[in-house]
Amino acid sequence: MTNQSITQKLANPTRFMSLSGAILPWLAGLAVAVIVFGLYRGWTAPPDYQQGETIRIMYIHVPAAWLAMLGYALVAISSFGLLVFRHPLADVSAKAAAPIGAAFTLLALVTGSLWGKPMWGTYWVWDARLTSVLMLFFLYLGLMALRSSIEEETLAAKLTAVLALVGVIILPFIKISVEGLSVPWLGLEIPAWNTLHQPSSVFRSDGPKIHASQLYPLLYCALGFTLLFFALHMKGMRNEILRRRVKALRIAEVDRARAAEAAAPAE
Amino acid sequence: MAMSPFFTLLRRDITLALREGGAIGTALGFYLIVIAMLPLGLGPDLNLLSRIAPGLLWIALLLSALLSLGRMFETDHEDGSLELLAIGGTPLELVAAAKALAHWLTTGIPLALLAPLLGILLNLDLSAYGVLVLTMLVGTPAISFLGAIGAALTLRARRGGLLLALLILPLYVPTLIYGIQAISGALLAGQSFWPSFLILAALSLGSLVLGPLAAAAALRIQLQ
DSSP: OOTTTHHTTTHHHHHHHHHHHHHHHHHHHHHHHHHHHHHHHHHSSSSSSTTBBBGGGGHHHHHHHHHHHHHHHHHHHHHHHHHHHTTTHHHHOOOOOOHHHHHHHHHHHHHHHHHHHHHHHSSOOHHHHHHHHHHHHHHHHHHHHHTTTSSSSHHHHHHHHHHHHHHHHHHHHHHHHOOEEEEETTTTEEHHHGTTTTOOOOOOOTOOOOOHHHHHHHHHHHHHHHHHHHHHHHHHHHHHHHHHHHHHHHHHHHHHHHHHHHHGGGO | OOOHHHHHHHHHHHHHHHHHOSHHHHHHHHHHHHHHHHHHHHHHHHHHHHHHHHHHHHHHHHHHHHHHHHHHHHHHOOOOOOOHHHSSOOHHHHHHHHHHHHIIIIIIHHHHHHHHHHHTTTTOOGGGHHHHHHHHHHHHHHHHHHHHHHHHTTSOOOHHHHHHHHGGGGGGGGHHHHHHHHHHHHHHOOSSSSSHHHHHHHHHHHHHHHHHHHHHHHEEEEEE
């Protein structure tokens, strides 16, 4: 027992339920507190000299975009855990993470588009980064659609995991083909897809230059939303475990009733 | 004459596709119809059509190839021969590879060869014909081999056909982008053809490895 790793100890759903039940209220409370503090700091931060008040969209947009990627990483790691280690909670984790990641991806797209209207004059441009995030959103939709269209749950779990891992392999290629890639020390230079149509004037190549008065609120918001992500993920996992227990109880009840029915005429 | 199981299976699938009729004809007919509908929707401006013809031909080709993807494992699953193949001596990866290759030979190549003919409808520049067919021949293996993953994943899903498109189309993004880039690289001055073309070839070669592995994993899960 003492040689068990943390993941092995958590493999027991009952132990996970009691542990997560103790942690979740604190995690959720902390997430709310940090988000409120971060948004307050973002609200009181000075407006950008160029972008004006629209800079405040960034305090939600950037954490959402970061969590969109973290969400997929979590789905992929959980899928790997299911297929390779057959960890009993891996599928619960993958199933819970997908809709949360998809929601943050959508949030990143929507906030980006709201920011794009005043800054670029349009809600949507086929900019390289927007396009690759949109493709990530499609991959999330594919994962959820595949899971919901297969009736047998263990089968759906494993097939969705295969798709998630295929997505991990192909996602970098989608990203590179759309956003380009530059590795100076290898002499590798793949141009971005949209440079044929419009030169990038917004994303500067010399890296994001951001003043400390805007950077700290952003970091607080990123931390807060990350805590929120994990709180939601934990809640989602708990709900999924409970749902499975209810289902198992229902099936047991039906079996019991059937057995009683079969035994009745013999009496 | 003894043939390896791989080639036996390949020949069987090609024979089935040819004799069954419908399979190849439907894809080609769909390709023709989609391309013929486009000028009706976009307007008959030949300059506009000529400019966007490579993109239209590529996208319509993707959609046409998707039509027959769903059948790749379906019929064999229905009559039980897929299970026999799974318990036979040939690795399931090779079975999946043979089926994907058969799909490419009977769908990818005919569609790629039909494309220049349909280019006439879109006023495609004459100098683009060679490059168009070349990029399609090199790019379409990725469609069949990545498509095999989708076909295997949706084998037991409800509404498998539509789901297949949702799962697989995002995976075709790199192939589509580099296919179009190679064509415009060959046509426009100041752009190069080879880098995009070689990446397109690399994507097809990569899918040759990834496709059968992932498809076999998905099939194995369902046949247990």
